[in-house]
Amino acid sequence: MAKRTTKRTTKRAPKGSTPGAAGGAAKRREGGAAQAAPAAEESPRGRMTKQGLQAVRDRNLKRDGETLKQIRTTADDVHRNILKGVKPDLRLPVRSLSNVTYSQQRGYFEIGRQKKVRTLTVNTVKAFAQSLRMMSLSKELVETNDFATKRDAYYQSKNWGEAMFQDQVESDTVMDDIEALFSIHSISREQLRFVPDEHGGAVAGELIVYDPDLDTGEVERIDCTRFGSGAYSIPSSVEHLSFETRARFILAIETGGMFQRLQSHKFWKQAGCILVSMSGVPTRSTRRFIRRLSDAAKIPVYAFVDCDPYGISNIYRTLKVGSGNAAHINQFFCVPQARFLGVTPQDITDYKLPTHPLKEVDVKRAKDALKNDPFFRHHRPWQKALQQLLKMGVRAEQQALAKWGLNYVIEEYLPRKLKEVKAFLP
Amino acid sequence: MAKRTTKRTTKRAPKGSTPGAAGGAAKRREGGAAQAAPAAEESPRGRMTKQGLQAVRDRNLKRDGETLKQIRTTADDVHRNILKGVKPDLRLPVRSLSNVTYSQQRGYFEIGRQKKVRTLTVNTVKAFAQSLRMMSLSKELVETNDFATKRDAYYQSKNWGEAMFQDQVESDTVMDDIEALFSIHSISREQLRFVPDEHGGAVAGELIVYDPDLDTGEVERIDCTRFGSGAYSIPSSVEHLSFETRARFILAIETGGMFQRLQSHKFWKQAGCILVSMSGVPTRSTRRFIRRLSDAAKIPVYAFVDCDPYGISNIYRTLKVGSGNAAHINQFFCVPQARFLGVTPQDITDYKLPTHPLKEVDVKRAKDALKNDPFFRHHRPWQKALQQLLKMGVRAEQQALAKWGLNYVIEEYLPRKLKEVKAFLP
Numbered sequence: 001m002a003k004r005t006t007k008r009t010t011k012r013a014p015k016g017s018t019p020g021a022a023g024g025a026a027k028r029r030e031g032g033a034a035q036a037a038p039a040a041e042e043s044p045r046g047r048m049t050k051q052g053l054q055a056v057r058d059r060n061l062k063r064d065g066e067t068l069k070q071i072r073t074t075a076d077d078v079h080r081n082i083l084k085g086v087k088p089d090l091r092l093p094v095r096s097l098s099n100v101t102y103s104q105q106r107g108y109f110e111i112g113r114q115k116k117v118r119t120l121t122v123n124t125v126k127a128f129a130q131s132l133r134m135m136s137l138s139k140e141l142v143e144t145n146d147f148a149t150k151r152d153a154y155y156q157s158k159n160w161g162e163a164m165f166q167d168q169v170e171s172d173t174v175m176d177d178i179e180a181l182f183s184i185h186s187i188s189r190e191q192l193r194f195v196p197d198e199h200g201g202a203v204a205g206e207l208i209v210y211d212p213d214l215d216t217g218e219v220e221r222i223d224c225t226r227f228g229s230g231a232y233s234i235p236s237s238v239e240h241l242s243f244e245t246r247a248r249f250i251l252a253i254e255t256g257g258m259f260q261r262l263q264s265h266k267f268w269k270q271a272g273c274i275l276v277s278m279s280g281v282p283t284r285s286t287r288r289f290i291r292r293l294s295d296a297a298k299i300p301v302y303a304f305v306d307c308d309p310y311g312i313s314n315i316y317r318t319l320k321v322g323s324g325n326a327a328h329i330n331q332f333f334c335v336p337q338a339r340f341l342g343v344t345p346q347d348i349t350d351y352k353l354p355t356h357p358l359k360e361v362d363v364k365r366a367k368d369a370l371k372n373d374p375f376f377r378h379h380r381p382w383q384k385a386l387q388q389l390l391k392m393g394v395r396a397e398q399q400a401l402a403k404w405g406l407n408y409v410i411e412e413y414l415p416r417k418l419k420e421v422k423a424f425l426p
Numbered sequence: 427m428a429k430r431t432t433k434r435t436t437k438r439a440p441k442g443s444t445p446g447a448a449g450g451a452a453k454r455r456e457g458g459a460a461q462a463a464p465a466a467e468e469s470p471r472g473r474m475t476k477q478g479l480q481a482v483r484d485r486n487l488k489r490d491g492e493t494l495k496q497i498r499t500t501a502d503d504v505h506r507n508i509l510k511g512v513k514p515d516l517r518l519p520v521r522s523l524s525n526v527t528y529s530q531q532r533g534y535f536e537i538g539r540q541k542k543v544r545t546l547t548v549n550t551v552k553a554f555a556q557s558l559r560m561m562s563l564s565k566e567l568v569e570t571n572d573f574a575t576k577r578d579a580y581y582q583s584k585n586w587g588e589a590m591f592q593d594q595v596e597s598d599t600v601m602d603d604i605e606a607l608f609s610i611h612s613i614s615r616e617q618l619r620f621v622p623d624e625h626g627g628a629v630a631g632e633l634i635v636y637d638p639d640l641d642t643g644e645v646e647r648i649d650c651t652r653f654g655s656g657a658y659s660i661p662s663s664v665e666h667l668s669f670e671t672r673a674r675f676i677l678a679i680e681t682g683g684m685f686q687r688l689q690s691h692k693f694w695k696q697a698g699c700i701l702v703s704m705s706g707v708p709t710r711s712t713r714r715f716i717r718r719l720s721d722a723a724k725i726p727v728y729a730f731v732d733c734d735p736y737g738i739s740n741i742y743r744t745l746k747v748g749s750g751n752a753a754h755i756n757q758f759f760c761v762p763q764a765r766f767l768g769v770t771p772q773d774i775t776d777y778k779l780p781t782h783p784l785k786e787v788d789v790k791r792a793k794d795a796l797k798n799d800p801f802f803r804h805h806r807p808w809q810k811a812l813q814q815l816l817k818m819g820v821r822a823e824q825q826a827l828a829k830w831g832l833n834y835v836i837e838e839y840l841p842r843k844l845k846e847v848k849a850f851l852p
Contacts, residue, residue, distance in 0.1 A: 146832060147690070148832055149686075151823065151828070152828040155828035195683075195686065196682075202659040211655055213654065214655065214690050215691065220652055220654035222652065222656060226648065228635070228638075228639065228661070229666070230648065230658055230659055233658065235654070235689075235690070236686045237655070241654075256625040257622075260575075264573070264661075265641065277625065354581055397581075399575065399581060400581050401581075402578040403581045
C-alpha cells in the first residue's frame with residue numbers, strides 16, 4: 001500500500017511568544033507577508049511557494065532520517081555488546097513522580113536523570129526482545145511511511161512468536177518505555193510513528209495547514225477559514241504538518257458549544273485568530289498541534305475555559321505545563337506560552353455571572369493545587385485566584401456569559417479581555 | 427451580530443437505499459453527473475450550480491418558515507383559549523419507555539400516542555410560563571438565524587424574571603418537552619435552533635458539503651477529499667447543510683484509530699465512499715449527518731465496529747434504530763438504512779482474529795439484547811450472531827485485523843466484505 005515516495009519531518013521555530021506578543025504580531029500583520037517573511041519556505045507568515053512545498057517534504061525526510069539514525073544507534077549498541085560477549089542493556093528513564101521536577105525556566109514538568117537499566121538476562125529476555133521488536137516496528141513504520149496505534153502494535157505482536165504480548169497493558173508499557181528512551185534524544189512517540197487512537201480537536205480560523213500525502217507526497221493545502229459552520233479535525237499525528245498564518249493568537253476553548261458559537265459567527269475574522277476546540281482536557285494531538293503552531297508562528301495561546309478547579313488545574317495546567325505522570329513527553333506536548341484569558345474568579349464578580357456552588361471535589365482539587373502543585377506554588381497570581389475562588393465558594397461555566405445575551409461573549413467579553421492581555425493569569 | 431440575510435431549511439429525499447444499492451450507485455456513477463441528476467439543484471449527484479446555491483438558501487428559508495408557523499400556531503392556541511376564558515394547555519407526548527413501540531415498517535423505535543397535558547393552573551404556572559418562554563426563545567433564534575445549546579438556554583433564563591430556571595435539570599426537562607411537542611410536526615430540536623454542546627464526528631472522502639454562512643448567507647463549498655490526514659469536523663447542527671456526492675456508500679467507523687488508517691491511506695478513493703468516524707456511540711449531530719446524507723444521496727450506510735455486545739447493541743443498534751429512551755427523536759436521528767459490515771462473530775473464525783474473553787457485562791448485554799430488545803428479537807440473523815458470540819465466549823476489536831498486517835484491512839478485509847454486501851447483517 002504505502003509506497004515510499006516522501007518522508008516527513010518537523011519544523012520547530014524558536015519560542016518567541018510573550019504575553020504582549022499580540023500587539024507585535026499585529027504590526028507584523030500590517031507589514032504584509034513578504035516583509036514579514038524573508039524566507040518564505042521557513043516562515044509560516046509568508047504565502048507558501050513551490051520551493052516551500054518542497055521544503056515541507058525535505059524537512060519531513062530529514063526528521064525521519066534522524067529518527068532512523070537514533071533507532072540504529074540504539075540497536076547497534078546492543079549488537080556490539082553481544083558480539084563482545086557483554087550483556088547488552090537498554091537505559092530507560094524512570095517514569096515515576098519521584099523522577100519529575102518542575103522546570104521554572106522551561107515552564108514545564110521535566111523528567112529527571114534516573115534510569116532503570118534493562119539488562120538482557122534469563123529473566124528479562126522476553127521484555128528485552130519485545131523492546132527490540134517494538135523499535136524494529138517503529139523503524140519499519142518510518143521506512144514505509146506508515147503509522148500504528150497502541151492497539152495496532154499490540155495486534156502486530158501476535159506475529160512475533162515468543163515475543164508476542166499476552167495483553168495490551170504489557171504492550172503499552174513497552175511502548176511507553178521506548179517513548180521515554182527516545183524522548184532523551186528529543187524524538188517523540190509520534191516521530192516513532194506510534195499515534196494515539198483518539199482524535200484531535202476541531203480548528204477554525206486564520207490558518208492554512210499543509211499536509212503531505214502519505215502515499216504520493218503531494219501536499220494538500222487546507223484553508224481553515226473555509227469550513228462554514230464545520231471545522232478542521234486535527235489528525236492523530238501532527239508532526240508532518242506545516243503552517244501558514246497571519247493570526248495574532250490561538251484561542252483554545254474548553255467546550256464544543258462555545259467553539260461552535262465563535263466559529264459560526266466567525267469570531268476569528270473579527271479578532272484575527274485561530275480557534276481550537278479542546279472538548280475538555282485536550283488530547284495529545286490537540287496539545288501537540290497547538291504547541292507546534294504556536295512555536296512556528298510565534299503567536300501566543302490564550303485559554304478560555306470554565307472557572308472551576310477542573311478548568312483551571314486540569315485543563316489549563318495540563319495544556320500549559322503538562323502532567324507529572326507523563327513528564328517524559330511534556331517537552332513535546334506542553335504549551336508553556338499559554339496564558340489564561342478566562343473565565344477568572346474576578347470575572348464572576350465583574351460580569352455578575354450566574355454560578356453553581358463548588359462541589360466537594362472542586363474544593364479538594366483547589367486545595368490540593370495550592371498545597372502540592374509546583375506550578376501553582378510557583379505563580380503568586382494563581383494562588384490568589386484559587387484562594388479567591390475558594391472564598392467565594394462558587395464556580396461559573398464559560399457559557400454563563402449567555403445571561404447577558406447569546407453573543408455577549410463575542411461582542412463584549414472577549415474584545416474587552418483581549419484589550420488587556422497583560423492582565424491574563426500566567 | 428447575526429444580521430438576518432439568509433434562512434435555512436432541510437431537504438429530505440425519499441428513503442431509497444437498499445442493501446444492494448451499492449451496485450446501483452456504481453452504475454449511476456458511471457452514467458456521469460448530468461444524466462444521474464436531471465435537476466442539478468435538487469440532486470446531490472450533480473455538480474452544484476448557481477441556481478443550486480440559491481436553492482440551498484431558499485430551502486433553508488422555507489424550512490425555517492415552517493418552524494416559525496408551527497411555533498405561532500401553538501402559541502396562538504394558548505392565546506385564544508385565554509381570551510375565551512378557558513384554561514390553556516400544552517399536550518406533550520409522554521417520554522417514557524411505556525409509550526414506545528418498535529415500528530417494523532419504519533425500522534425504528536417510535537413514540538406512541540400517549541400525551542401528558544400541561545394545563546395552566548396555580549401549581550403549573552411556572553412550568554407553563556417556562557415552556558412558553560422556551561418556545562419564544564426558539565422563535566427568536568430562528569428569526570435572528572442564531573442557535574443555543576442547552577446551557578445557553580439555561581443561562582438565558584436568568585433574565586426571565588420569575589420564569590428563571592433554578593437549575594439546569596429543570597431547563598433540560600422543559601427543552602425535552604418542547605422537543606417532543608414539535609417532533610409531532612416533524613420539527614427537530616435542531617430546527618428549533620437548540621443544538622448539542624458536543625461536537626460531531628470526523629468525515630473524509632467523496633463528498634462536497636455546502637454550508638450557508640449564518641451572517642452573510644454566502645454558501646461555503648467544502649470538499650472532503652482535500653483534508654490530507656485531517657478531516658471535516660461535523661458542526662453541532664447539520665440541518666442547514668446540503669450535499670453533493672458520487673460516493674457509493676457511507677462507512678461509519680467506531681474507532682478514531684481505524685478512521686485515521688482508512689483516511690491516511692485514502693481508502694475512500696479506492697472504494698468510492700465517505701468515511702465517518704463515530705468515536706464510540708455516535709453523537710446527535712453525527713447520526714443526523716449520516717441520516718441526512720444517506721437520505722439525500724440515496725446511498726447505503728455500512729457500520730464497521732468492534733465485534734462485542736457494546737459495538738453491536740449500543741453503537742450499531744443506536745445508529746440504526748435509535749434508542750427507546752429518546753423515541754421522540756428517532757425519526758430524525760436513526761439510520762434505518764444502515765447495515766452491519768463487521769466485525770461479525772463469523773469474521774472472528776474466518777479471519778482467525780486475536781480475541782479477548784467476553785466480560786460479565788458483555789454477556790449480560792448480549793443476553794439482554796436477545797431477551798428484551800425488539801430490534802434483535804425481530805431479526806433472526808442477529809439472534810444467531812449474538813448466540814454464536816456467546817457460545818464462542820470471546821470478543822474482537824476491529825483493529826485486531828492488524829495481526830495480518832497494518833493495512834490488511836484496506837487490502838483484504840474491506841474489499842472482500844464489500845463484494846458481498848447482501849451478506850451483511852441487517
